[in-house]
Structure formats: C-alpha cells, structure tokens
Amino acid sequence: MPEHRHGLPTKPKLISEGQPGQYIIDGVKFNMTGKWLLELIDSDIPITYRIEFELDHANSQ
Template identity: 50%
Template sequence: MHNLPNLITRRRLLWAVPVVIVAAAGLGAAAMMQPPPADLDLSLMKSTDHGHYVASVEPGLSPIVTGTIHGWIVEIKTPDGKPVEHAEISISGGMPQHGHGLPTEPKVTAELGRGRYQVEGMKFNMPGWWTVNVAVKGPAGPDTATFNLIL
C-alpha cells in the first residue's frame, strides 16, 4: 500500500508528457504562422555589420520562385565604392521563423571582376521569410551582411 502514491505519480507523469509535447508543438506551429516583422529591411544592398564593406545581391530569378536552383551575383565594394577583388565569399541562410537553413549549400563559382562574384546553388523550398547571409573575408577583415527576402 505504501507504493500507491508512487504509482499515482507515475501515471500522472505518463499523461503529462504527451500533453507537454502537444502544447510545445502547437506553440512552434503558431510561431511559424506569424507574419514576418512589419519593419523588415528588404533592400538588396547594404553595409556589412561592421561597416567594412557594402554588399549587394542580385538574384538570378525575378521573381524568385520556390523549388528552383538558380544563381546569384554578389557584389562587394569598400564603403567609398571601390570594388573588393579576391575576397572569400560564403553564403548561408534560412527561415528564422522555422529554424532551418537553406536546402542547398550555395558556393561562389567564379570571380567576375569589379568586385562581383557568381554564386550557384541558391534554392528556397517554400514561401515565407528567408534570410541570406553573405560572409566576406577581404582586405578590411571579415564581415557579414544579412539580406531578408519574402517569397
């Protein structure tokens, strides 16, 4: 008889665990259904986070459609407008509200001159708010710019 309280506690825990899981899933789904912030900066040219460079992106599709792999042009300049040649550029990104990254791993495939770089392998697999991060390692040091897209 002295084990009865432990048995009742265990049964309550067995019922509580699924309830907590379902509640957490519901909160996650509600977060994904929220619209993106109203003041989202959708510009395709901006200063990098530390001001070392000015980065711009030119998607290869207009409008950008989901499910299609395509290329972009990334342009990197100094704050006074001079092209940044021979920089290392990497691309990442994802959906902030969904917590996942890009479905592909975009890569720079060519330096086109005048601070322009060809990026291949861009793909967005669903509509919504996406971020694209452009990381630059150049003569002024490493820096990053984040671009927002609504598809």
C-alpha cells in the same frame, strides 16, 4: 528561414566574380515560400566581411 529555424537545403558557393563587387552564387534553392534571411560572409584574412538581407520568396506558379 527564421520563422522555421532552418536554412537552405543546399550549400551555396561563390562560383565567380563577374566584375568587382558583383558575385555569382550557385546552389541557392528555396524549398519553401516565405521570408528568408540571407547571410553572406567573406572571411578573407585578416578582415571578415558580413552582410545579411531579408527577402520574401513567393510561390511563382
């Protein structure tokens, strides 16, 4: 969460790849509403792939 300078309260992990290019990540828990920056890193040697994207997590009550 860039505005608050902290990350998620969990440590998300890749649990499976359903189809090539589609991934399931478990443990993503947003503890606050607002803007988040998600960064995904695949450090498969010898090449590291990195992608980041922003999202706005709204209160869904």
